[in-house]
Amino acid sequence: MKKINMKVILISFILLLTLQIDAYSQNEHDTLNIMRKGPHLIFNGNNTEMQVFWQLNKTDTCLIKWGIDTLYSLGNQQIYEYGNDHQHKYLFTNLKPGNKYYYQIKVNDNIFDGSFYSALPENSDQVSFFAYGDTRTYPATHNNITKKMISLYKADPNLQTFILSTGDFVGNGDIESHWDTYFFDPSYSYIQEMLANLPFQSCIGNHERTGKLYRKYFPYPYISDDFYWSFDYGPVHFSILDQYASYNIDSKQLNWLEKDLISTDKKWKFIILHEPGWTAGFGHENNINVQKYIQPLCEKYGVQIVFGGHNHYYARAEVNSIVHITTGGGGAPLYNPDPTYPNIVITSKSNHFCKIEINKKILNFTAMTPDGEIIDHFILKTTE
Ligand SMILES: [Fe+2]
Structure with missing residues (x-):
């Protein structure tokens, strides 16, 4: 009798364990199937x-809650889809600059959460942020890079600000499935964790093609039907360019850029574009229009750094004290940089990201691999 009881208990235990494992897999599977x-x-x-922003696989009920901690006591709201592709969005307002907020999105019984810091106060003189680009082709590599950035901002909350991107998110930005598989695939959990916790601030790359789907998922406050715009964050003014619209002399974009640079009183001014003016060859050559039209404005209005990508490596060039960074090692197949190209200071054929730390008049720039190996470091000082 005792033997039979033991056997029954053992079989029941195994059965229960199997059911629990199944339920866990089912839950995880459901979660991946719900959030697209x-x-x-x-x-x-x-x-x-x-x-x-978020997009579901089918019409469903969503509740968003937010607060200054995970009690989410500041507010909650039911969110309905917009457009015709199960997209959702919510604009958090009345935030106190430079404060941390937490949010949670509930889709039926499935929970998706994140957090962010509202942007710094206007008069703040310190800021840190990340920059990288060309994340297309190998999401596993991209995932590994984001894993490192997440570990850094978890260790130092000053780094949980935003991420700057130099474009080329996916193989072909006009194909919907490329956004699903190259960039937003829920199984690449670190990429998704980064996107849920750091605002993603980008320029358009050539791989975004017409930009139709890029605009769908990244509707920044563009100035016109093109994809240029600008924003301030603490002591920095960022001008984001669209190189697939004209920026020749007398073009709308170049006129806008000049006014944009004249009108800012920020100490630090950066330009973000996809195709660098000075880079290290082997992939794409120097962009002559950047040399002809953008560089003179940088010199005239005190832009310190131009961030580019397009070539899949790291390179730093300096031209009349303006630093031109090529940060294209976010996941696309690496190219061989040629360190003998004009004005090149340093190159590295590495997957990498950049960490920029500004403290008043001093800027510390570090480029590093996902393993934490430092491939470049320099300091800039502003005279203002
Ligand atoms: Fe590109």
Whole structure:
């Protein structure tokens, strides 16, 4: 009798364990099947606001809650889809600049959460952020890079600000499935964790093609039907360019850029574009229009750094004290940089990201691999 009881208990235990494992796999499977893209954050330039976007696989009920901790006591709202592709968005407003907020999106019984810092106060003189680009082709590599950035901002909350991207998110930006598989695939959990916790601030790359789907998922406050715009964050002004619209002399974009640079009183001014003016060859040559039209404005209005990508490696060039960074090692197949190209200071054929830390008049720039190996470091000082 005792033997039979033991056998029954053992079989019941195994059965229960199997059911629990099945239930766990089912839950995880359900979660992956529910959220198609996101949640992902965008900073629109207003330091009392933050936008979150997400896309479901089917019409479903969503509740968003937010607060200054995980009690989410500041508010909650039911969110209905917009457009015709199960997209959702919410604009957090009345935020106190430079404060941490937490949010949670509930889709039926499935929970997706994230957090962010509202952008710094206007008069703040310190800021840190990450920059990288060309994340297309190998999401596993991209995932590994984001894993390192997440570990850094978890160790130092000053780094949980935003991420700057130099474009080329996916293989072909006009193909919907490329956004699903190259960029928003929920199984690449670190990429998704980064997108849910750091606003993603980008320029358009050539791989975004017409930009139709890029605009769908990254609706920044563009100036016109093209993809250029600008924003302030603490002591920095960022001008984001669209190199697939004209920026020749007398073009709308170049006129806008000049006015944009004249009108800012920020100490630090950076330009973000996809195709660098000075880079290290082997992939794409130097972009002559950047040399002809952008560089003179940088010299005239005190832009310190131009961030580019397009070539899949790291390179730093310096031209009349303006630093031109090629940060294209976010996941695309690596190219061989040629360190003998004009004005090149240093190159590295590495997957990498950049960490920029500004403290008043001093800027510390570090480029590092996902393993934490430092491939470049330099300091800039502003005279203002
Ligand atoms: Fe490119």
